[in-house]
Amino acid sequence: MNQHHxxxxxxxxxxWFLLCxxxxxxxxxxxxDGKQTTDGQMAxxxxxxxxxxxxxxxxxxxxxxxxxxxxxxxxxxxxxxNNDAKYANATHLPYANPDAPKGGVLSMSAIGMFxxxxxxxxxxxxxxxxxxxxxxxxxxxxxxxxxxxxxLANAVTHNPDDDSWIIYHIHPDARFWxxxxxxxxxxxxxxxxxxxxxxMSWRGFLGGIDAIEVLxxxxxxxxxxQTASADLGASVGLMPVFAKADIEKRFDQVSxxxxxxxxxxxxxxxxxxxxxxxxxxxxxxxxxxxxxxxxFNFDVIEYQYFADEAVAFEAFKTGQYRFRIENxxxxxxxxxxxxxxxxxxxxxxxxxxxxxxxxxxxxxLRRPLFADKRVRQAMNLAFDFEWTNQQLLYGExxxxxxxxxxxxxxxxxxxxxxxxxxxxxxPLNLDEQSALTGVPxxxxxxxxxxxxxxxxxxxxxxxxxGFTYHDGKLHDKNGQAVRLEILVxxxxxxxxxxxxxxxxxxxxxxxxxxxxxxxxYLHAKRAYEFDMIIDSFMxxxxxxxxxxxxxxxxxxxxxxxxxxxxxxxxxxDAVIAxxxxxxxxxxxxxxxxxxxxxxxxxEYMIPWYGKNSTDILYYQGYHHPKRPPTSSIGLDYxxxxxxx
Numbered sequence: 049m050n051q052h053h054x055x056x057x058x059x060x061x062x063x064w065f066l067l068c069x070x071x072x073x074x075x076x077x078x079x080x081d082g083k084q085t086t087d088g089q090m091a092x093x094x095x096x097x098x099x100x101x102x103x104x105x106x107x108x109x110x111x112x113x114x115x116x117x118x119x120x121x122x123x124x125x126x127x128x129x130n131n132d133a134k135y136a137n138a139t140h141l142p143y144a145n146p147d148a149p150k151g152g153v154l155s156m157s158a159i160g161m162f163x164x165x166x167x168x169x170x171x172x173x174x175x176x177x178x179x180x181x182x183x184x185x186x187x188x189x190x191x192x193x194x195x196x197x198x199x200l201a202n203a204v205t206h207n208p209d210d211d212s213w214i215i216y217h218i219h220p221d222a223r224f225w226x227x228x229x230x231x232x233x234x235x236x237x238x239x240x241x242x243x244x245x246x247x248m249s250w251r252g253f254l255g256g257i258d259a260i261e262v263l264x265x266x267x268x269x270x271x272x273x274q275t276a277s278a279d280l281g282a283s284v285g286l287m288p289v290f291a292k293a294d295i296e297k298r299f300d301q302v303s304x305x306x307x308x309x310x311x312x313x314x315x316x317x318x319x320x321x322x323x324x325x326x327x328x329x330x331x332x333x334x335x336x337x338x339x340x341x342x343x344f345n346f347d348v349i350e351y352q353y354f355a356d357e358a359v360a361f362e363a364f365k366t367g368q369y370r371f372r373i374e375n376x377x378x379x380x381x382x383x384x385x386x387x388x389x390x391x392x393x394x395x396x397x398x399x400x401x402x403x404x405x406x407x408x409x410x411x412x413l414r415r416p417l418f419a420d421k422r423v424r425q426a427m428n429l430a431f432d433f434e435w436t437n438q439q440l441l442y443g444e445x446x447x448x449x450x451x452x453x454x455x456x457x458x459x460x461x462x463x464x465x466x467x468x469x470x471x472x473x474x475p476l477n478l479d480e481q482s483a484l485t486g487v488p489x490x491x492x493x494x495x496x497x498x499x500x501x502x503x504x505x506x507x508x509x510x511x512x513x514g515f516t517y518h519d520g521k522l523h524d525k526n527g528q529a530v531r532l533e534i535l536v537x538x539x540x541x542x543x544x545x546x547x548x549x550x551x552x553x554x555x556x557x558x559x560x561x562x563x564x565x566x567x568x569y570l571h572a573k574r575a576y577e578f579d580m581i582i583d584s585f586m587x588x589x590x591x592x593x594x595x596x597x598x599x600x601x602x603x604x605x606x607x608x609x610x611x612x613x614x615x616x617x618x619x620x621d622a623v624i625a626x627x628x629x630x631x632x633x634x635x636x637x638x639x640x641x642x643x644x645x646x647x648x649x650x651e652y653m654i655p656w657y658g659k660n661s662t663d664i665l666y667y668q669g670y671h672h673p674k675r676p677p678t679s680s681i682g683l684d685y686x687x688x689x690x691x692x
Contacts, residue, residue: 123205123217127186129194129279130590130633135338136197143190143677144342144685150328152669152688154346155369157360158353159538160566161321165306168246168288170574170608172302173567175324176351180313181306182288185216185235187339190677193590196285197339200230200310206281211272214281218266223333224291224310232268236260237292239284241299248608252597254287256280277593277628310334312344325350342673345687356538365393370667376540380663381442392668399661401678403455406448407584408656409534409548413604413614415579417524417532421479422513424651426506430551431654434495440543445657447490451644452587454660456637459644462486470626470642474619483642483649490655499551506555522556531558532579537569541582544656574608583612583653588679591640593628599647600624613652620646 126133140146164172167179186196186204196204200222205215222230239260242250256276261269272280290299291308299307304318310333313326326349334340352369354360361379364372374380383395411418411427418424433447450458462485463471471484482488493499511517514525522530532552534545545561552559564572572578585598596603601616603609623646627639662681672686 120207120209121205122208123203125198125203127196127204127206127282127285129282130631130636131192131194133189133195133197134192135189138338140338140341141189141191141677141685143673143675143682145673145687146342148342148345148671148685148687149689150345150687151347152345152690153348153350154371154670154683154686154688155350155352156371156373157364157369158324158351159355159357159360161353162318162324163304163320164302165304165315165318165324166302168242168250168307169300169302170247171300173570175318177324177326177349178306179288180326180349181311181315182290182309183222183230183311183334184286184288185218186282186285188286190679190682193588194279194282196282199334199337199339200289201285204285211276211278211281213269213271214284215263215267215269216285218268219334220266221333222310224308225314225329226291226308227331228291230289230310231265231292232262233265234292235268235289236262237295238287238289241290241295242287245300248606249597249603249610250287252600252603252606252609253594254280254284256593257284278631279590279592279628283593312340313349316348321353323350323352343684345685357540364665367667371670372665374663374665377441377444380665381444383665394666394668394670396664396666397661398664398672398676398681400680401455402589402660402680403451403457403587404446404448404453404658404660405584405586406451406453406655407582407658408448409654410581410583410612411652411654412576412578412580412612413616413652414576417530417579420513421651422509423515426509426513426555427552428651428654429491429502429506429509430499430555431491431548432493432495432497432499432502432551433490433657434493435497435499436544436547437657438495439497441657445659448655448658449487449490449648451585451647452591452640453658455587455589457587457589457591457640457644459487459641459648463642463645466638467642467645470623470638471645474622474642474646476619476646477617479651480617480619480646480649483645487645487648488651497547503551503554510555517556520556521558529558530556531560533560533562534580534582535569535572535578536561536563536582537566539563573612576607576612576614581612585610590636591627591643592630592636593624595624595627595643596621599643615647615650615652617646617650 126136135141158176162173162175164174165178166172167174183200185199185201187199189195189197198219200219201216202219203217205217206213216235218230218232218235224230239254239257243254243257256272257270257280258273259271261271263269270281270284289310294308304320306315312329312332312334314329316325316327318324328344328347352363354363357376363369411424413419437443437445452458468484476483491502493502510522515530516523524530536545542561549559549561573581597610599611599615599620601621603611604614604616620643623639623643627636627643630636630639664681669688669690670686671689672682676682
């Protein structure tokens with residue numbers, strides 16, 4: 049059984065910056081003088097104006113090099129928000145091995161199909177791993193929340209007390225694959241394309257950008273409106289950058305030729321639905337940057353595509369690919385070296401300090417069936433975690449009880465005085481009133497697989513909500529028999545879902561599993577055309593503005609956004625706004641706990657199970673640093689060295 053559902057929202061640009069990759073297209077108005085346009089749209093600005101700062105001849109210190117006339121303005125090679133940069137003076141990151149050998153192939157699996165190398169638009173199905181092709185302005189630390197180090201930008205100018213603007217200084221040595229220089233114009237063109245034609249989730253996330261001004265060839269200034277989160281200035285630093293000339297030609301085209309980038313890898317080949325290979329660029333301009341020493345060690349990174357996980361696993365055992373993140377607990381628990389050549393395959397579990405991935409069955413609030421909280425509670429009661437964990441999951445997991453499970457952000461028990469004060473100041477709806485008294489207890493069964501007591505409770509809730517029974521079948525208030533589908537992309541969840549389906553049928557619900565091919569499944573998810581679906585919500589240790597596209601009211605009506613549940617709550621919107629503007633670690637933890645309480649109170653999904661470790665199978669020859677990062681397995685810092 050799966051350890052966790054692989055999220056569609058991929059954490060690729062930093063340990064705390066969570067970007068989703070599903071959206072629709074919108075068009076904005078033309079340019080103005082850098083002010084917000086009258087229709088509220090963002091203005092893209094180009095200017096030849098220079099400010100008083102010139103970094104062309106000086107090397108910056110790791111901290112402050114120059115103060116503007118405004119004493120609050122600083123220029124630094126690191127960017128932090130509510131944190132200190134521990135590695136500002138380091139020659140390499142502590143979880144990197146600067147002496148790691150270069151070479152070898154990192155071969156992994158992917159499920160389904162692809163027909164595009166463009167992962168920045170909502171058309172086509174992008175290949176896995178396209179993030180290897182692109183540098184970002186700065187690189188997020190895998191050990192520190194909200195700490196960024198130089199990549200395409202070698203410095204940043206900002207005012208810690210004024211988050212309405214920020215200036216990124218482009219490294220004069222930064223180069224695209226074709227040898228052309230990366231300039232401020234490319235940065236401006238990138239953001240313009242994303243904001244007008246890119247993924248809806250990205251456009252929503254970056255919606256606080258008011259204007260972009262090109263100061264000169266190597267400096268670009270972002271202006272933010274009053275709706276922007278406090279961390280948006282840092283977040284833009286973790287976006288990919290493409291070449292302006294390529295953007296103008298084909299940004300919004302489905303293509304097997306990637307947009308021109310500056311990353312450590314280039315595309316070697318792309319065979320749709322079979323494999324994609326990225327080859328390390330020997331001329332990569334940024335190989336000696338601090339964040340890149342000991343990083344990008346493999347000559348080739350390859351993903352082989354398979355129809356489902358069962359087929360992929362059999363291919364792994366025969367050596368068709370050689371590195372695997374194992375998400376199926378049965379395969380993990382029962383696998384040993386006798387499954388292949390003795391001693392050839394290594395088995396490693398690496399822990400992390402991130403919130404455990406919240407994953408489970410999402411109920412689509414856009415469906416009238418799930419409008420009543422009592423129905424959602426009944427659906428949760430039908431899931432028998434205790435039996436599932438013991439019989440199918442080898443007792444390895446915990447029931448998830450928080451959207452920030454296992455972290456200091458998790459809400460537990462009754463609200464503290466500070467939490468209660470925040471909650472009492474929010475426009476709570478009827479479903480959210482329970483947040484004032486505590487977090488809901490997840491149902492506990494006898495573990496016998498029958499789940500009788502919980503099903504009786506579920507039946508009582510359904511009757512109380514106005515449903516009736518006729519000939520053993522559940523009918524709604526309009527006399528219609530209750531039917532629902534759970535959409536799945538493959539068979540890997542059947543062992544968990546089929547007993548759940550059985551319990552739903554015992555409640556009189558005509559429940560069914562519906563398997564869809566990858567393309568159809570993705571379309572249904574983007575368009576919210578489902579009753580229930582398996583989904584997951586990845587969180588970092590410093591949540592911020594990205595919460596708006598996970599739970600915000602505006603995102604509920606935007607096809608392709610991450611609010612698959614369809615939450616529309618004034619209280620949730622208000623606390624997300626507070627979280628986005630948090631100015632201290634204490635405020636982040638406070639508002640995250642309040643948000644957690646609101647989401648739990650709504651009982652919008654059926655939480656499944658999880659643990660704070662990643663299970664990995666790999667063939668001999670792969671190595672990782674003795675000291676892994678705290679937030680991930682740090683695969684970028686692994687290397688290959690054959691041992692006889």
